[in-house]
Structures are given as C-alpha cells and as structure tokens.
Amino acid sequence: MIGGTARPGSVTAWALSGTAWVVYAFFYAPIVLLVVFSFSDDRNVGRWGGFTLSWYEQFIDHSQLQNSLWVSIRVALLSTAISVVLGTLAALALERFRFRGQRVFDALLYLPIIIPDVTMAVMMLLFFSEGIRIAELLFGLDLTKGFTTITISHIAFNISFVSVVVRARLSGMNEQLEEAALDLYANRWRSFRYVTLPQIAPGIAGGALLALTLSLDDVVVTQFASGPGSTTLPVFVFGMIRRGVTPLINAVSVVMLAASIVLVILSLVTQRLRTGETGRSLGDRPRRRSDSSV
Amino acid sequence: MPSAVPAVGLHRITKRFGDVVAVDTVDLEIADGEFFALLGPSGCGKTTTLRLIAGLEFPTTGRLRIFGDEVGTLPPNRRPVNTVFQNYALFPHMTAEENVAFGLRMRKVSKAEIEPRVRDAIALVHMEGMEQRRPDQLSGGQQQRVALARALVNSPKVLLLDEPLGALDLKLREAMQLELKALQREVGITFVFVTHDQGEALAMSDRIGVMDGGRLLQVGTPEEIYARPANRFVADFIGHANLLDGMVTGPDQVTLTNGITIAAPSNIQPGGHVAVTLRPEQALLHPWGGAPEHHTSVDGQVEQVTYLGNALIYRVSFQWMHIDVRSENRPGGDPVSAGDEVTVSWEPSSVAVVQD
Numbered sequence: 213m214i215g216g217t218a219r220p221g222s223v224t225a226w227a228l229s230g231t232a233w234v235v236y237a238f239f240y241a242p243i244v245l246l247v248v249f250s251f252s253d254d255r256n257v258g259r260w261g262g263f264t265l266s267w268y269e270q271f272i273d274h275s276q277l278q279n280s281l282w283v284s285i286r287v288a289l290l291s292t293a294i295s296v297v298l299g300t301l302a303a304l305a306l307e308r309f310r311f312r313g314q315r316v317f318d319a320l321l322y323l324p325i326i327i328p329d330v331t332m333a334v335m336m337l338l339f340f341s342e343g344i345r346i347a348e349l350l351f352g353l354d355l356t357k358g359f360t361t362i363t364i365s366h367i368a369f370n371i372s373f374v375s376v377v378v379r380a381r382l383s384g385m386n387e388q389l390e391e392a393a394l395d396l397y398a399n400r401w402r403s404f405r406y407v408t409l410p411q412i413a414p415g416i417a418g419g420a421l422l423a424l425t426l427s428l429d430d431v432v433v434t435q436f437a438s439g440p441g442s443t444t445l446p447v448f449v450f451g452m453i454r455r456g457v458t459p460l461i462n463a464v465s466v467v468m469l470a471a472s473i474v475l476v477i478l479s480l481v482t483q484r485l486r487t488g489e490t491g492r493s494l495g496d497r498p499r500r501r502s503d504s505s506v
Numbered sequence: 507m508p509s510a511v512p513a514v515g516l517h518r519i520t521k522r523f524g525d526v527v528a529v530d531t532v533d534l535e536i537a538d539g540e541f542f543a544l545l546g547p548s549g550c551g552k553t554t555t556l557r558l559i560a561g562l563e564f565p566t567t568g569r570l571r572i573f574g575d576e577v578g579t580l581p582p583n584r585r586p587v588n589t590v591f592q593n594y595a596l597f598p599h600m601t602a603e604e605n606v607a608f609g610l611r612m613r614k615v616s617k618a619e620i621e622p623r624v625r626d627a628i629a630l631v632h633m634e635g636m637e638q639r640r641p642d643q644l645s646g647g648q649q650q651r652v653a654l655a656r657a658l659v660n661s662p663k664v665l666l667l668d669e670p671l672g673a674l675d676l677k678l679r680e681a682m683q684l685e686l687k688a689l690q691r692e693v694g695i696t697f698v699f700v701t702h703d704q705g706e707a708l709a710m711s712d713r714i715g716v717m718d719g720g721r722l723l724q725v726g727t728p729e730e731i732y733a734r735p736a737n738r739f740v741a742d743f744i745g746h747a748n749l750l751d752g753m754v755t756g757p758d759q760v761t762l763t764n765g766i767t768i769a770a771p772s773n774i775q776p777g778g779h780v781a782v783t784l785r786p787e788q789a790l791l792h793p794w795g796g797a798p799e800h801h802t803s804v805d806g807q808v809e810q811v812t813y814l815g816n817a818l819i820y821r822v823s824f825q826w827m828h829i830d831v832r833s834e835n836r837p838g839g840d841p842v843s844a845g846d847e848v849t850v851s852w853e854p855s856s857v858a859v860v861q862d
C-alpha cells in the first residue's frame with residue numbers, strides 16, 4: 213500500500229466512508245427537516261400534520277414579509293451595483309498605480325473583512341445617528357433610518373469583498389497586454405475598455421455574486437442600520453422567531469435557501485468561465501502545440 | 507526611396523529607475539529601412555531602450571526623434587511605431603483576426619478598409635486559415651506570426667521587436683531568422699531588433715549596436731563588429747576570440763604577459779594595457795617551425811583537441827598562455843594530437859588590439 217490509500221473493504225476504508233456519511237448527515241439533515249416541515253399542516257414545528265402548501269400561501273399573503281423581501285432584493289441589487297463599481301475602481305487604483313498613502317489605503321480597505329460584524333454594526337449606528345443630523349443640517353437631506361441607511365452599510369462592507377476578488381484577478385493579468393493596447397493606438401480608456409475589462413470580467417462577476425449573497429444574508433449590520441418602517445427579510449424573520457416559531461418560518465427559509473443555491477450555481481458557472489476561457493496564467497510562456505507545423 | 511533623415515535618433519538618452527541606470531547616455535542613429543540589432547547580455551538595457559522608442563518609458567534626460575520629429579514625451583499611441591513584445595502579449599480574449607485588427611479599430615479606420623488590410627497582413631505571415639483561433643489555440647511560432655501581423659498591419663514607420671525568437675526552439679528559430687529578414691526586405695520598414703544572441707544578430711542585421719551596463723559600446727556592420735571589436739567586452743561577446751593580455755611596448759608591437767613580443771598594429775600609446783584578439787579560425791596550425799614567412803607565429807604544444815563535427819579546436823599552450831585554433835574538418839592532412847609540438851601563425855592584420 214502506497215501513501216496510505218485504503219484497500220477496499222479494509223477497516224480504514226469503512227471508517228473513512230462512515231465519517232463522510234456522518235458529516236453529510238450533520239450538514240444536510242437540518243436542511244431536509246427544514247424543507248419537510250415547511251409542508252407540514254401543523255402549527256408546531258417538528259410534528260407532522262399532513263401535507264399542505266398553506267405556509268407558502270401565508271408567506272405570499274403576509275404583507276410585512278413581502279415588504280421585507282422586496283427591501284432585501286432592492287438593497288442587495290443597489291448595494292451590489294455600487295460596491296462593484298467602487299470596489300473595482302479601488303482594485304485598479306491599488307494594482308495599477310502608485311500613490312501616496314497607498315499602503316494605508318490598502319490596509320483600511322480590508323478592515324471591514326476582518327473586524328467583527330457587531331463592531332461594524334455599532335460603527336454604522338454611530339455614523340448614522342451623527343450623520344443624519346449633519347446631513348439634515350448641511351444639505352437638508354432626509355436620512356431617516358431605513359432603506360438608504362441599510363444600503364449604505366451594505367456598500368460599506370461589500371466594497372472590500374469586491375475589491376479583494378477583482379484584485380486577485382488583476383494581479384494575475386499580464387500587464388503587457390495593456391501596454392500592447394497602448395502601443396496599438398488605444399488611449400487609456402480604450403485600453404481599459406477593450407483589454408483590461410474583458411480580462412477581469414470574471415473577477416467582477418464573482419465579486420458581484422459574493423456581494424449579492426452577503427447582502428441578502430446579513431443580519432447583524434442590517435439590524436443596527438434598519439428603522440421601524442423598513443427592514444430586510446433575514447432581520448424580519450429573526451424578529452418573528454422571537455415571537456414563536458411556526459412552519460411559516462420554514463417556508464420563508466426554504467425560499468431563501470433556494471435563492472442562495474441559485475446564486476451559488478451562478479457563481480460556480482462564472483468560476484468555470486474563469487478557469488475555462490480567459491483565466492489562464494497569462495504571464496506564462498505561450499504553450500507550444502505544433503511548432504513543427506510552421 | 508529611403509529617407510535621408512534617420513528613422514530613429516537617440517541623443518544622449520539616459521534612463522534611470524531609482525538608483526539603477528538602465529540606459530546610460532546613449533547616442534544612436536538608425537537609418538530608414540535598416541535592420542538594426544541591439545545586442546547585449548541580459549540586463550544591459552536593451553528592452554528599456556526599445557521601450558523608450560515605443561513610448562512605454564520616458565527618458566530621464568536626452569532627446570528622442572523619429573523621422574526628425576521630437577517624440578520624447580509623446581504617449582505610445584501617438585508614435586508611428588509598433589512593437590512585437592517579448593512574449594507576444596496577444597489579447598487572450600480575441601481571435602487571431604481580432605488581434606490583428608485591433609490597432610486599425612483603435613485608429614477608427616473604416617470597416618471596409620480594415621478587412622482587406624487584416625487579410626493581407628495575415629497572408630504576409632502565412633497564417634491563412636487560423637483567423638478564428640484564439641492565442642491559446644496557437645503554437646509559439648504561430649503566436650509569433652500573429653504578433654508580427656498585428657504590428658505590421660498598421661504600417662508603422664519603425665517596427666520594434668523584443669527578442670521575438672527567444673521563446674522558440676532552435677530549428678524554428680533559425681527558420682524564422684531567415685523569414686523575418688526576408689519579410690523586412692519585402693515591407694521595407696525599419697526594424698529595431700533586440701537580442702542577446704550574437705549569432706542571431708550577426709546573421710540578420712545590417713548593423714548591430716552592442717550594449718553593456720546601459721552603455722552603447724560599439725555600432726557597426728556585423729563584419730566591422732566581428733573583425734574590429736572596439737573593446738575587450740565586444741571582442742569577447744561576439745563569436746569566439748582568443749584574448750591575449752599584454753602591454754604596448756613599441757610601434758605596432760605588444761609584449762604579452764608571458765614575455766613574448768608579437769607584432770600587433772594599433773594606435774595605442776606604449777605602456778597601455780591591452781588585449782590582442784585573435785579569432786580561432788584566423789589562426790593556422792603548422793608542424794614545428796613551418797609558418798609562412800610573412801606571418802606572425804608562436805611555437806607551442808597542443809594541449810587539447812576538441813572535436814566539433816565540422817571542425818576541430820586545438821588548444822595550443824605557449825609559455826603559460828594558450829591560443830585556440832579552429833580548423834575545418836577536411837579529409838587528409840597530418841593528424842595532430844595532444845602533446846605534439848606545433849607552430850601557430852596568423853596574418854598580422856587579422857589581430858585587433860583592444861582596451862578594456
């Protein structure tokens with residue numbers, strides 16, 4: 213036996229595959245239960261009362277749930293769009309230019325990734341309570357807590373994630389491609405538009421999906437930034453749980469789970485594009501296939 | 507008709523990167539229609555010189571002209587030059603055809619004009635049938651052709667090539683040398699060609715500029731550079747040379763460090779430390795004392811014989827120095843082997859005296 217690969221039928225093989233099954237069960241049993249009981253016709257979660265779709269009907273009829281779902285989607289789309297633009301610009305600035313204070317900017321940009329959610333949330337709370345007053349005083353802006361503040365706080369953490377993903381992609385790109393574009397009469401903008409952007413597009417798409425997922429999932433930061441009028445779906449569900457759990461929660465969770473799965477699949481597809489079509493290590497020596505054919 | 511104005515003129519160009527002087531007060535004029543090679547070891551500043559001409563770097567001091575126009579501070583997209591990059595830098599997300607069309611598209615040439623020009627350029631480099639392939643579906647040699655077409659389609663006034671054959675294997679490289687040279691004659695564009703391979707430079711160029719440590723040491727035709735190297739570095743770098751250290755001790759006379767005095771014409775003042783360079787193929791091997799009258803000769807002993815297939819290299823030692831003699835491998839003639847006493851001779855005019 214080489215390298216410890218287990219012979220079929222050996223004790224090791226049994227133990228390993230057994231462990232794998234236990235781990236899978238640990239992961240997926242709760243999900244299966246969640247899905248199963250979302251169809252149970254009984255108010256108590258955990259007691260099967262026959263098949264029903266009524267909890268899903270309730271979800272559709274529940275105006276507050278629908279409202280918060282709508283807020284979630286709008287916040288996710290808007291914060292993703294803005295953080296993709298800002299995050300990509302930040303990545304470009306850090307990878308392609310040298311400027312004063314770059315190191316500090318670099319470190320600060322990653323801060324939201326490493327500081328705890330709660331700290332971020334409290335920061336946002338303070339920022340908004342002061343910010344609202346200043347905004348009203350200076351610009352006469354109406355910045356009550358709600359949709360706008362949630363979106364701003366999501367942008368705040370999403371920028372970091374987007375720029376990390378885009379930067380990884382940029383640093384893998386052959387800088388000579390941009391020089392080649394300049395040499396071929398492109399100006400800076402056109403070199404970006406026709407060469408850099410297509411090269412980093414998979415990174416941007418990946419960053420966007422990550423931002424979308426993070427925004428849809430966030431509870432802690434959103435809780436501090438949301439106001440009485442509007443809140444996102446996860447925060448609303450969190451509040452409902454405190455008032456008692458019914459299979460309605462299950463139904464909502466299943467919908468959220470389905471949305472997550474779709475996003476994950478999309479992100480896998482972009483990953484494939486990344487490795488399949490344009491993601492080769494571009495700085496490498498060109499591969500030779502049939503040099504003798506020349 | 508080639509223009510009388512130099513295609514490229516560098517006037518006391520210096521380029522510094524922090525403390526590193528990559529290009530050091532270089533003066534150089536490259537004529538219209540010339541195939542010019544910049545030759546030197548790795549890190550000597552060849553690429554930087556090329557990038558200065560392309561506009562991808564800007565000179566720290568000095569002036570740069572292309573066909574008489576001052577271009578020192580113009581960005582690359584406003585210079586009438588194009589570059590074939592060292593690893594080709596083809597756009598991976600575009601087909602061969604799209605790569606070739608890129609420059610024309612960026613200059614907003616009409617679609618009707620782009621199409622035939624791209625077709626001609628692809629035909630020029632013999633890549634018909636490969637138009638729809640992406641760079642990663644092409645071999646190294648084919649990528650090289652696309653890179654050439656992508657540059658030439660723009661009809662640049664000067665084409666810059668940075669070690670374009672460096673990534674190819676030997677056979678293909680030799681074939682491409684001939685083809686590139688033929689291509690240059692056909693299009694009549696000035697080529698500035700960077701290489702660290704002296705054989706390549708000798709074989710392809712009208713003139714060669716030898717660089718070392720950021721400085722341009724010598725500019726001349728391959729024959730001039732080979733036969734009359736300007737200094738020790740050039741003599742050593744180009745081809746194979748015997749470098750015999752010594753001191754000028756009289757008019758046209760050098761005393762070698764082993765005490766032997768030989769005739770070596772130069773205009774260096776007596777007392778100057780020099781090296782006498784002698785190409786192995788210029789030296790002749792004779793039986794002891796058998797040198798022709800008018801030749802310079804030294805007596806010695808064969809130390810080593812190296813068989814090269816088409817030639818033999820005899821290493822002859824004389825008083826702690828040695829000379830390599832190259833002789834073509836022809837049938838007949840007395841076989842010489844290690845330990846034989848021999849005389850080495852050469853035409854007095856075939857040596858060059860160089861300083862450091």
Ligand SMILES: Nc1ncnc2c1ncn2[C@@H]1O[C@H](COP(=O)(O)OP(=O)(O)O)[C@@H](O)[C@H]1O
Pocket residue numbers: 523526527528546547548549550551552553554555
């Ligand atoms: N962008 C740069 N920053 C700092 N040093 C550089 C840069 N480009 C080149 N150099 C230095 O300049 C010198 C010449 O480099 P280069 O022109 O690339 O040499 P070559 O092409 O002859 O190998 C080297 O010492 C190299 O390290």
Ligand SMILES: [Mg+2]
Pocket residue numbers: 549552553554
């Ligand atoms: Mg180089």
